Amino acid sequence: MRTPFPPDARRAARRTLPVIASAARRVSAPVALAVLLSACAQLPVPSGEKAPAAAACPEGVPAGARCLRGQDSAGAHYLIVVPANWNRMLVVHAHGGPTLGEPKASRADADIKRWAITVKAGYAWAGSVFRQGGVEVRAAAEDTERVRRIFVEHVGKPTRTILHGQSWGANVAAKGAEMYSADAARSPYDAVLLTSGVLAGGTRAYDFRLDLRVVYQYLCGNHPRADEPQYPLWMGLPADSKLTRPELAARIDECLGVRKPAAQRSPEQARRLKTIVDVIRIPESSVIGHMNWATWHMQDIALNRTGGRSPFGNESVKYRGSDDDAKLNAGVLRYRADPQAVAKLAADTDLSGRIGVPVLSVHGIGDPTIFVENQSAFRETMERAGAASRLVQVYSDHAAHSYLSDPTYVAAFDALVKWVEKGEKPTPAGIAESCKRFESEYGKGCKIDPAYRPAPLHERIAPRK
Template identity: 60%
Template sequence: MNLHQHFIVLTLMLLSACAQQPPQTSHEQAAAAQAEPAPQPRPCPAGLPADTRCLGGQDSAGAFYLIALPAQWQGELVLHTHGGPFLGAPTMKRQEADLQRWAVVPRAGFAWAGSSYRQGGVAVRAAAEDTERLRRIFIQHVGRPTLTLLHGQSWGASVAAKGAEMFGAGKPYDALLLSSGVLAGGTRAYDFRLDLRVVYQFLCGNHPRPDEPAYPLWMGLPAGSRLTPAELARRANECLGLDLPAAQRSAGQARKLKTLVDVIRVSEPSLQQHLSRSTFDFQDIALHRSGGGSVFGNLGVRYTGSDDDAALNAGVLRYARDPAAVARFGQDADLTGRIAVPVLTVHGIHDATAFVEMAHSFAGTMARAGHADTLVQTFSDDSEHSYLSDATYVALLQALRSWLREGRKPTPADVAEGCTAAQARFPSSCRLRPDYRPASLDTRVPPRQQP
């Protein structure tokens, strides 16, 4: 073979190799121009199979990330968006804890990757960008997955949904799994926490105390406040006796606690968490996300369930929404439903952290965007929020895989059957209720005057 023939053969081989590579999306082409440092090997958190390989690092924006690869990885990736949000600086500890919690993912043969996000706070789009950056890091340094499933948990479900809306043009994610999702949109999902603040203040009068500067409660806390979570808990215990056995609470504490639980319709164990979120998360929203205006209001709300609803409604503080603040926060935290890939959700029916009625809101959002046919919702007879069961998540992942690989859109009954089958390898509970349909969020959180 002469030199000219060698050149022709080599050229054909190169062209063939290029033709076999999947085309890069515009996002991936942009990422190639700013290559991220390679993740480094690191010990896996306890609880993962001994032959799992873990990698981690900090990306160019400052987010920490962790990757877990099962020994016999077949190319399928679960890209995880964690819940919260958290208000402190990012650390690797959150990712280690999440990987431990979701150890069933690598045990089931999927790679797992999760980002801490580059900043604390209620910033949905930024978290979605950090997650997409991690996907590109994975492709650059580990390999191109044959299947990428974007899994959002709790507040992270809104991050995942927002990411699918933001980056959906190139279809970087093949499907979404949204578990225990805060999916009613940021400008609607947290209305009940303003209700909690105003009813709590009516009953307790210590947040703020009478001798402290007054401020609108939708603000959470004013700038410069030195109130700590520990001090907030002390005030709630003082008024409600949350730290006491029921038999040791005073009659006044018991009455006020019952009123809050009955009017706001939150569980007693979740009340302190919601009070904290309506304080520190609301402060983050007011100071950093809304331009300083009120995203939340309660004009037109009628509170019911107390011993004297007339006195309660006459006495609670009332606030109007600021249209500009609502629009600004909504641009970051509300969802459009423009998600062009399959979406599978699961939600505990008795979830006290993210009400199951939020799933009804999300179904409406998807339907208004013309994507009702790409959404399947499942529900579990659980009160847990952070984790349901190994068999449940394996069944959901396998249902998504079949939907994508074989074109078989699952029904809730199919997922329930898959959960029962998964129990043989992943012994754990299966409480899926294929017949369940959630009510409207308006039946749980009273509607209010809109801006």
């Protein structure tokens, strides 16, 4: 069965083909053929994706907005929101996580509630839930691009399109920009915004979670317990494990007292917790969260992404910051990364920096989840690719990961649009000033520090061979 042209394509054809025919009558046959082929190449190409259905908007969406839902041909659910005061520009959003397990359409509801500022500021918003759970960056980038195509075909062609990735979604967006926007002339995206991003690549950004597991096990010895089946800690968990998050949190609290006020911790709990904080360089408040990721996300990587082999190793790592580093380094479990597993994870998550359009990154200086030093690694990546001139990095004095402030993001979108349309490359100082101006309309929250520069990643995550 032939796929029919969508309405926009049929309208374009009705307008264009009579003009082509008229031109053909006035020129030679070869020239007429060239004109015909050139014009046809400009016609919209149907994606084969079904049109989204009108739906009630989720909680938190600004009043008057129009919402559409659907499931694309790969099985990914998506949500599109068009504001009443649409400025004819589109933000395509890649969400953080990654979520494990079967994706649910309701994930998009939580995303637009958090990022409602996009719609308040007049931009249309489109977000995919991704076809699969787990650490699968390239597939998520494909799903993100697919929802953009659905928007263009079935909703309208925006004047500008910004690709926005948050947290792990920034890895997705950056990878997508490499896949689809290496050549600016052919790019479907005009610019890229990366916020609180995992931008050092999975083979570097996740190393500290193996460090956390081995140091924690050295101190606590209860994940796994001595009477439980033993397994290499890079595996996260065995496939048949029934351990739950509440159970793991109870084990961590048992050893570290992390959920108790400091005054209620035993001296031994306090000592162990201090060792974790000082050696791994994470705040007390994020220990349970990072242990969750170092358990279930590392399980997903090992069992579902790298064929049961480890992309993580610590055989050469020198741990520092405890009250007896020599004893710690002699006592922790050691593992060697498998080269094939490293290569497989790198192909999916690591970045080349070959992005042909403007890129703006924004990161909280005190981000407890994705270290700000990831940005140093990303700058090095863009420099190696010869693309550093297309990168601007901005740092905000926030100790938050999931969200900074409404005016911060509005200023970032505005800076990218001006960069694309006027050629005005933004500066951190200029974005800081713009952010302050937006506070009158979008509320307080600007904490941009134009002078801040992050340390190299190896000063935050112990280097390894």
